[in-house]
Amino acid sequence: xxxxxxxxxxxxxxxxxxxxxxxxxxxxxxxxxxxxxxxxxxxxxxxxxxxxxxxxxxxxxxxxxxxxxxxxxxxxxxxxxxxxxxxxxxxxxxxxxxxxxxxxxxxxxxxxxxxxxxxxxxxxxxxxxxxxxxxxxxxxxxxxxxxxxxxxxxxxxxxxxxxxxxxxxxxxxxxxxxxxxxxxxxxxxxxxxxxxxxxxxxxxxxxxxxxxxxxxxxxxxxxxxxxxxxxxxxxxxxxxxxxxxxxxxxxxxxxxxxxxxxxxxxxxxxxxxxxxxxxxxxxxxxxxxxxxxxxxxxxxxxxxxxxxxxxxxxxxxxxxxxxxxxxxxxxxxxxxxxxxxxxxxxxxxxxxxxxxxxxxxxxxxxxxxxxxxxxxxxxxxxxxxxxxxxxxxxxxx
Amino acid sequence: xxxxxxxxxxxxxxxxxxxxxxxxxxxxxxxxxxxxxxxxxxxxxxxxxxxxxxxxxxxxxxxxxxxxxxxxxxxxxxxxxxxxxxxxxxxxxxxxxxxxxxxxxxxxxxxxxxxxxxxxxxxxxxxxxxxxxxxxxxxxxxxxxxxxxxxxxxxxxxxxxxxxxxxxxxxxxxxxxxxxxxxxxxxxxxxxxxxxxxxxxxxxxxxxxxxxxxxxxxxxxxxxxxxxxxxxxxxxxxxxxxxxxxxxxxxxxxxxxxxxxxxxxxxxxxxxxxxxxxxxxxxxxxxxxxxxxxxxxxxxxxxxxxxxx
Amino acid sequence: xxxxxxxxxxxxxxxxxxxxxxxxxxxxxxxxxxxxxxxxxxxxxxxxxxxxxxxxxxxxxxxxxxxxxxxxxxxxxxxxxxxxxxxxxxxxxxxxxxxxxxxxxxxxxxxxxxxxxxxxxxxxxxxxxxxxxxxxxxxxxxxxxxxxxxxxxxxxxxxxxxxxxxxxxxxxxxxxxxxxxxxxxxxxxxxxxxxxxxxxxxxxxxxxxxxxxxxxxxxxxxxxxxxxxxxxxxxxxxxxxxxxxxxxxxxxxxxxxxxxxxxxxxxxxxxxxxxxxxxxxxxxxxxxx
Numbered sequence: 005x006x007x008x009x010x011x012x013x014x015x016x017x018x019x020x021x022x023x024x025x026x027x028x029x030x031x032x033x034x035x036x037x038x039x040x041x042x043x044x045x046x047x048x049x050x051x052x053x054x055x056x057x058x059x060x061x062x063x064x065x066x067x068x069x070x071x072x073x074x075x076x077x078x079x080x081x082x083x084x085x086x087x088x089x090x091x092x093x094x095x096x097x098x099x100x101x102x103x104x105x106x107x108x109x110x111x112x113x114x115x116x117x118x119x120x121x122x123x124x125x126x127x128x129x130x131x132x133x134x135x136x137x138x139x140x141x142x143x144x145x146x147x148x149x150x151x152x153x154x155x156x157x158x159x160x161x162x163x164x165x166x167x168x169x170x171x172x173x174x175x176x177x178x179x180x181x182x183x184x185x186x187x188x189x190x191x192x193x194x195x196x197x198x199x200x201x202x203x204x205x206x207x208x209x210x211x212x213x214x215x216x217x218x219x220x221x222x223x224x225x226x227x228x229x230x231x232x233x234x235x236x237x238x239x240x241x242x243x244x245x246x247x248x249x250x251x252x253x254x255x256x257x258x259x260x261x262x263x264x265x266x267x268x269x270x271x272x273x274x275x276x277x278x279x280x281x282x283x284x285x286x287x288x289x290x291x292x293x294x295x296x297x298x299x300x301x302x303x304x305x306x307x308x309x310x311x312x313x314x315x316x317x318x319x320x321x322x323x324x325x326x327x328x329x330x331x332x333x334x335x336x337x338x339x340x341x342x343x344x345x346x347x348x349x350x351x352x353x354x355x356x357x358x359x360x361x362x363x364x365x366x367x368x369x370x371x372x373x374x375x376x377x378x379x380x381x382x383x384x385x386x387x388x389x390x391x392x393x394x395x396x397x398x399x400x401x
Numbered sequence: 402x403x404x405x406x407x408x409x410x411x412x413x414x415x416x417x418x419x420x421x422x423x424x425x426x427x428x429x430x431x432x433x434x435x436x437x438x439x440x441x442x443x444x445x446x447x448x449x450x451x452x453x454x455x456x457x458x459x460x461x462x463x464x465x466x467x468x469x470x471x472x473x474x475x476x477x478x479x480x481x482x483x484x485x486x487x488x489x490x491x492x493x494x495x496x497x498x499x500x501x502x503x504x505x506x507x508x509x510x511x512x513x514x515x516x517x518x519x520x521x522x523x524x525x526x527x528x529x530x531x532x533x534x535x536x537x538x539x540x541x542x543x544x545x546x547x548x549x550x551x552x553x554x555x556x557x558x559x560x561x562x563x564x565x566x567x568x569x570x571x572x573x574x575x576x577x578x579x580x581x582x583x584x585x586x587x588x589x590x591x592x593x594x595x596x597x598x599x600x601x602x603x604x605x606x607x608x609x610x611x612x613x614x615x616x617x618x619x620x621x622x623x624x625x626x627x628x629x630x631x632x633x634x635x636x637x638x639x640x641x642x643x644x645x646x647x648x649x650x651x652x653x654x655x656x657x658x659x660x661x662x663x664x665x666x667x668x669x670x671x672x673x674x675x676x677x678x679x680x681x682x683x684x685x686x687x688x689x690x691x692x693x694x695x696x697x698x699x700x701x702x703x704x705x706x707x708x709x710x
Numbered sequence: 711x712x713x714x715x716x717x718x719x720x721x722x723x724x725x726x727x728x729x730x731x732x733x734x735x736x737x738x739x740x741x742x743x744x745x746x747x748x749x750x751x752x753x754x755x756x757x758x759x760x761x762x763x764x765x766x767x768x769x770x771x772x773x774x775x776x777x778x779x780x781x782x783x784x785x786x787x788x789x790x791x792x793x794x795x796x797x798x799x800x801x802x803x804x805x806x807x808x809x810x811x812x813x814x815x816x817x818x819x820x821x822x823x824x825x826x827x828x829x830x831x832x833x834x835x836x837x838x839x840x841x842x843x844x845x846x847x848x849x850x851x852x853x854x855x856x857x858x859x860x861x862x863x864x865x866x867x868x869x870x871x872x873x874x875x876x877x878x879x880x881x882x883x884x885x886x887x888x889x890x891x892x893x894x895x896x897x898x899x900x901x902x903x904x905x906x907x908x909x910x911x912x913x914x915x916x917x918x919x920x921x922x923x924x925x926x927x928x929x930x931x932x933x934x935x936x937x938x939x940x941x942x943x944x945x946x947x948x949x950x951x952x953x954x955x956x957x958x959x960x961x962x963x964x965x966x967x968x969x970x971x972x973x974x975x976x977x978x979x980x981x982x983x984x985x986x987x988x989x990x991x992x993x994x995x996x997x998x999x
Contacts, residue, residue, distance in 0.1 A: 044929040046828040097422035115627040118536035179531040211924040214723040235927040246851040267830040501991035512984040519977035679820035685813030
């Protein structure tokens with residue numbers, strides 16, 4: 005009876021696992037979170053997960069959303085877009101999630117968004133940088149609560165208008181976000197009449213940056229814009245320091261996060277860059293959040309933990325306004341959400357679903373007696389200056 | 402033939418009883434099954450151990466992705482065309498690779514696949530580089546039907562490709578052509594001395610294998626709506642080889658089961674634990690130690706040995 | 711920057727890269743030469759070396775101790791794996807080894823993630839090597855010179871070990887004709903365990919040495935494996951000298967390729983591999999056709 009045997013095997017393999025539900029009587033609101041927990045972006049994904057878990061716990065303690073508890077369905081994508089599509093489809097079809105978080109890499113998000121309409125699901129991004137997501141690739145069910153790549157780059161370029169550099173070079177990871185951000189940077193620098201010398205892209209997972217560092221030195225630039233994250237960023241900064249690149253060239257970066265500071269140690273001192281979120285940001289809301297976070301995790305929240313919290317708050321405000329998680333209603337509500345967040349005022353735009361918010365510039369410094377360097381706020385730019393025009397990735401002035 | 406029909410009937414009834422997520426998984430299992438079976442043609446029947454079979458899959462996926470994105474060709478034709486394209490390209494690849502034998506053949510196929518991978522990484526217009534091709538549609542047709550664009554319809558299309566591919570491959574290995582292949586597998590020098598141009602036979606089987614593998618990749622592109630360089634990466638080549646071995650080489654059916662097993666176990670484990678890779682790895686090691694003949698070997702162990710084709 | 715200092719520093723860069731690649735390739739090729747198995751888990755052993763090195767530096771505060779402890783531990787683990795599992799599989803076809811080492815890669819990657827976490831871990835360069843020297847007025851990290859030097863030293867050591875010692879002789883003999891060595895009364899199984907241990911230990915050294923440059927991270931393994939394969943295939947599977955040439959070739963192509971043709975560097979590497987294989991199917995110094 006090979007047929008029978010095989011079918012029995014198949015059926016048991018397909019059987020859904022028994023998931024323990026909160027015994028609250030209400031059906032939970034399930035949020036699917038396909039996120040890179042392994043691979044080069046695993047550390048960022050881990051931050052996103054912690055941020056989401058903390059937000060869910062906090063929200064549930066206050067009675068949940070619409071009186072329903074939040075349940076996160078987290079799956080590892082490994083940072084691979086194809087796997088991300090599969091995992092997203094799985095949480096939608098198997099677990100019935102109609103809300104999505106996660107998608108660590110922009111390439112993952114770009115692969116998933118064309119499917120959102122078919123799934124009737126809303127995706128609230130907390131970290132995707134690629135400008136196209138709210139531009140040429142925008143779909144109705146995508147929302148971005150976080151600072152995008154162009155916005156971070158814009159903050160850097162606005163800051164540079166006050167500084168004097170002879171020439172700029174740029175290095176980025178060779179994928180969606182890296183190329184997009186450097187494209188914006190180049191445009192900004194050239195529009196400001198400054199000298200953009202050249203750019204280079206390293207494949208994701210590059211281990212040895214000596215050639216790239218030589219290239220930057222050779223170019224004669226005295227400032228270099230870096231668009232990297234995760235392991236690649238740590239490797240580049242360590243090696244740049246080993247070649248004494250920072251002595252000759254001011255390093256600027258699109259993202260400053262605590263993790264890469266920890267991974268590079270003192271090699272990060274002096275780095276100037278935009279920050280999507282830092283525990284050092286001003287304001288009572290942030291101070292309160294940092295205190296809560298410290299109580300839970302005995303450490304300060306990092307970039308993507310703060311960004312994920314903000315994304316959660318934006319989503320919560322949308323659900324409260326819609327009175328439902330139905331994609332049609334939620335979409336309309338989210339298009340008019342405004343909240344006061346840990347990063348200041350955040351307003352979702354109806355036209356391209358981008359969250360308008362302030363831009364922050366920080367410098368990595370090591371304070372007297374501190375164990376490790378921390379980012380110090382050096383400039384803040386208002387939302388209307390860092391957010392691009394609707395559906396655009398470039399800036400007019 | 403009766404068993405084949407029975408299994409086909411069973412699979413055809415699946416959409417009636419299974420929820421959508423299970424259909425998604427099953428569709429992917431059938432695609433991977435076709436891919437693994439295509440490799441078995443080379444590995445199991447001519448002992449051509451390819452380390453670069455991802456090349457077939459990736460070629461098919463990118464070709465189909467581009468056809469669907471840029472033309473109005475109906476989905477089933479796009480899949481067929483991509484398979485044919487992949488098979489045609491492979492003739493050149495096979496011509497070079499079959500100059501070598503044994504480990505060197507494996508290494509040449511790996512080199513080819515990695516070269517394609519490197520090219521795909523930089524050929525932005527055709528492949529979207531590291532971003533990949535996203536939003537690949539399922540074009541309606543032929544004759545205006547939107548059936549194949551639906552979830553169930555796509556499943557039946559995949560099933561048809563798998564069974565078509567299986568019948569083709571089985572006919573191939575049962576034909577006199579297959580007998581020569583097995584001769585090459587057992588003793589190439591002897592086959593050569595019998596007057597067969599073994600190299601031509603090998604090139605032919607590589608082309609057939611790439612055509613079916615390309616069809617699998619071509620199905621994957623509209624299935625996921627996405628194609629990227631991972632589909633050409635050596636890791637996939639390694640995985641599909643393992644699916645073939647887990648299932649049992651030289652059986653055609655075994656690799657299909659191996660692929661399904663691989664996918665289901667991976668999927669189930671990753672639901673229960675973050676550490677799925679740990680258990681997955683242990684399962685492979687266990688398989689090698691305790692089930693050297695693969696899944697099909699396990700299934701046959703309890704029964705009187707039948708003719709091992 | 712002038713042309714000469716640029717060329718000199720880039721050549722040194724390439725040498726330091728070649729040293730790391732050589733640690734990997736040499737181990738892999740030794741293992742293949744003796745056992746005819748392609749160790750897919752080689753990258754995982756490299757990664758394990760980096761993590762063990764990080765822990766050793768943390769515990770002892772001494773990089774040099776880490777450099778000794780890591781290869782011993784990694785090599786010991788490799789030898790234990792050979793004794794426990796691979797030993798049962800000799801006589802089986804290559805499929806078995808492919809699957810077992812693939813499975814081991816998954817297991818090791820996950821165990822490392824569980825033990826050390828997902829964050830990239832930084833290993834400090836030892837104080838004695840953390841400075842720079844000026845080569846023709848160009849700053850160059852001493853650590854990279856040290857890497858290049860250690861590659862040469864280890865290369866020479868292994869060469870002498872293979873040529874001069876009894877175990878070296880046995881290894882060479884076993885790779886030529888295992889039955890003969892066995893018939894002469896030597897326990898070939900012991901040679902195999904030793905070689906697998908040594909090969910993995912070499913990957914471990916590579917891991918420790920790489921850690922200060924690239925941090926210990928979970929992405930190390932997959933990239934390392936394919937580069938190592940390319941080296942060993944170019945040089946000829948099983949050829950010690952071949953792995954050295956392969957490492958140099960790949961390092962120089964990567965360094966100068968990614969400088970002058972950043973878009974083509976990767977394709978170029980595989981094209982070279984393909985060309986060499988077409989001309990010499992066994993690799994530059996391989997004996998197999």
